[in-house]
Amino acid sequence: MMRRTLFLLIVGLGGAAILLAxxxxxxxxxxxxxxxxxxxxxxxxxDPVALPAAPDAEADAYRPVAVQGTLGTGALHVLVSQKETGAGYRVIAPLSLGEGRMIMADLGFVLAADKASVAPSGPVTLTGNLQWPQEVDGFTPAPDIQGNIWFARDVPAMAEVLGTEPTLVVARRIEPAIAGLSPLPVATARIPNDHLQYAITWFSLAAIWLAMSIMFLRRRRAPQTKG
Incomplete structure (x- = not known):
């Protein structure tokens, strides 16, 4: 009896300790x-700076930059959805900076219904942030190249299709503004941060485990009445 009680005590306290940890x-x-x-x-x-000569995905991630160039044709469309707006596309266009250098510009959001009518091109001054989004995983469908529908911003793959270097500037401000396009600036709102919820869950489970262990021990120690 004593050994069994000790075993249950160890299991109860040990389990609670693990959950608390x-x-x-x-x-x-x-x-x-x-x-x-x-x-x-x-x-x-x-404050925005000039675009680095050789941007690095780690050292230059989120770096604000200001660039001037000419938007080329053949922009790619990445399927997204905006709250209170509906389905649409991010427009990723080639941006020529001169002297043979070309990068990609994420110009922002266009409604699905307006996709065909928005074809940005011409000289622009763009202020934004460098980004290498990690949006592709094992569940991401392959892009529909013929239909020009992408399901994630795959920087290397998009750069290969557009013939640019694998550098993406996400626009915060575009001058002159492009009708039908709304910039989607880089922000931290989409960075997952659920650790507080996880902590509350583990602490709650520890409390439940400890309470159930105490109740079980009390039942075992309660005197048995014989009929």
Missing amino acids: LGVWQVQRLAWKQQIIQTIESRIAA
Whole structure:
């Protein structure tokens, strides 16, 4: 009887300790993620600089830049949906900077109904942020090249199709403005940060586990009445 009670006590306290440790780990991850988001936000809001000669996906991620160039034809369309607006497309156009250098410009959102009528081209001054979105995974459908429908911003693949370097500037401001297009600036709102919810879940499970263990031990120790 004593050995069984000791075993149940160890299981109850051990299980609660593990769940509490997982909760503490998520709290630590929350602080880490918040620090990352603050760093990204400060970089996004910095003053724009000239486009680096050889942008690096890690060192230059979210770096604000200002560029002047000429938009080329043949823009790619990435399927997206906007709250309170509906389905539409991100418009990714080739941008010639002169001297043979070409990059890609994410010009923003166009409604699905207006897709055919919006064909940006010509000289522009663009202020935005460098970004290498991580939107492609094992579940992302292959792009419909013939129909010009992409399901994620795959920078290397889009650059190959457009004949540009794999550099993407996401527009914050375009001068002159392009009718029918609304810029979708880089922001941290879409960076997942669910660690607080996970922490609450683990702490709640620890409390439930401990309460159930105590109730079970009390039942086993309660005197048995014989009829």
